Amino acid sequence: MKKTFIVVALAVALALSFAGVAMARPNGNIYIEWSATGANAAVPTPHAGYTTGTSKCAVCHSVHYAATSAFTWPDTAGTGANAWTSGSEPTEMLLRSSVGNACNYCHIQTAVGGVQLYGGIAANYTVSNSFAHNSSSASCAGCHAVHGAGTFQGGNVTKILRVRADRPIQPEVIGAAGGNAAITAVFAGQAAAVSSANKYLQQVAFCSQCHAEYTDASESTITGGPGYYDGSGYIAGSEYKGHPMKLAEVGGFSAAGDSISVQAAWVDSDTCRKCHDAGGVDQTGVTFDSFPHYTNGYYRFQKSGAYATASAVASSTSATAVDGLCLKCHINSAQDAGINITY
Numbered sequence: 001m002k003k004t005f006i007v008v009a010l011a012v013a014l015a016l017s018f019a020g021v022a023m024a025r026p027n028g029n030i031y032i033e034w035s036a037t038g039a040n041a042a043v044p045t046p047h048a049g050y051t052t053g054t055s056k057c058a059v060c061h062s063v064h065y066a067a068t069s070a071f072t073w074p075d076t077a078g079t080g081a082n083a084w085t086s087g088s089e090p091t092e093m094l095l096r097s098s099v100g101n102a103c104n105y106c107h108i109q110t111a112v113g114g115v116q117l118y119g120g121i122a123a124n125y126t127v128s129n130s131f132a133h134n135s136s137s138a139s140c141a142g143c144h145a146v147h148g149a150g151t152f153q154g155g156n157v158t159k160i161l162r163v164r165a166d167r168p169i170q171p172e173v174i175g176a177a178g179g180n181a182a183i184t185a186v187f188a189g190q191a192a193a194v195s196s197a198n199k200y201l202q203q204v205a206f207c208s209q210c211h212a213e214y215t216d217a218s219e220s221t222i223t224g225g226p227g228y229y230d231g232s233g234y235i236a237g238s239e240y241k242g243h244p245m246k247l248a249e250v251g252g253f254s255a256a257g258d259s260i261s262v263q264a265a266w267v268d269s270d271t272c273r274k275c276h277d278a279g280g281v282d283q284t285g286v287t288f289d290s291f292p293h294y295t296n297g298y299y300r301f302q303k304s305g306a307y308a309t310a311s312a313v314a315s316s317t318s319a320t321a322v323d324g325l326c327l328k329c330h331i332n333s334a335q336d337a338g339i340n341i342t343y
Contacts, residue, residue, distance in 0.1 A: 169205050172215065
């Protein structure tokens, strides 16, 4: 009788232990933590390089136990380091949150992605402001292909920047209508061997998918791409003229209707970053200044200067551009030639 009781007790205990494991399973390791070691090291990002030996998919997706809305991951280590919440929005596609905000956990809320963009504050991304690309105008998935397919290669391969079929690259950029030869060459060279030093040229092509701004002459008419935003609304096929994107002309400047024999600019304007130059691009840690995501205090990512090559002396925080945006190119470093001096 005593032996029977012991056997029954052990059986009950064993059954309860299995039940405990089963009940605990949804509250255990719902997703795996990202690691760039082992087979993952060959392509050290969870967004590309999937093989039979890598462990990447479960970093973002949980096959059977995806988090629910407002789910809080238990602090299994007892230190607070492992606790997190999925947020209040519905979770989708087996992700930690909605598809639209799925990047927040690794790239804003935590440093899993190597850098915390938007200053580590999700509201800087989710609330519209003048210093950010954010969900009110451009979501993460609008610019980045999270699984690495159909992206710009070369110097931008790690950025997983989308080549979008729904927003074609502005034809002038890639040479279909006489674009910048240097940009054309870099964009055409989609092999990884393309120098990373040329990535800003390639980014002109990327940016033109939404911002059809490229022109090599101020007298040329630009026709905006689908859904171009003109400041008041999205208007397909908008026509306008813009600032030339080209090298500074040393011997003078010629345009339809007027020419000058003296130098007009001392800084090249051949890429987007030459004017939208606020904020770093390859940063680590928590940053409030990461172009083109969020650059606090610089309206439309632009610095202001007293003359060409000068350090920024003021931030451009107004929708009405200050003169310093122009002075940083159109007066030379000695301030003895330029606007209101030579002309």
